[in-house]
Amino acid sequence: MINTDRTLPTAAYNFKVETGKENTKTTTEYSWVPVPDKSLVERYMKALPEEERPIIGSVGEQNRKSRLQFQLPLYDCNVDDARFANEQDKEVFRRFLENVRKHVCTVLH
Structure with missing residues (x-):
């Protein structure tokens, strides 16, 4: 029998990613990420040009909002x-x- 159960990735909004060591931690907050998994988010965002990364308050966030109007x-x-x-x-x-x-x-x- 074929398993027809579907597990869909669930996007996350206002997702924070902490990087660095204890005394040099930096936090990046994305307005949207495709899945709420830190390592996948980091890989995904590194694959995007910097101006397309939806970091809160950035040009990338504004670009995403603009594209959504047509998408x-x-x-x-x-x-x-x-x-x-x-x-x-x-x-x-x-x-x-x-x-x-x-x-x-x-x-x-």
């Missing part, structure tokens, strides 16, 4: 208008939209 238009986010293979997909999309409306759409206004 997720509200008229594209309607479960009832979308086609799905099964109810499980529909439920995953519903949870995604709930997260977008709660965390992303409020960023734009």
Whole structure:
């Protein structure tokens, strides 16, 4: 039997990453990270150009907010208008939209 359980990465918002030793620690706070895992966040952010890293108060955060206006238009986010293979997909999309409306759409206004 095929396992159809899906584990989806959960993005995190206002995520802090501490680096350095005890007396030289620095904290970087990102407005958004793809997963709440410090080592993965560090690798992901190092792969981005500095001006694209969504550090709170930075140009990267403003760039992300600007892109969101075009990436997720509200008229594209309607479960009832979308086609799905099964109810499980529909439920995953519903949870995604709930997260977008709660965390992303409020960023734009």
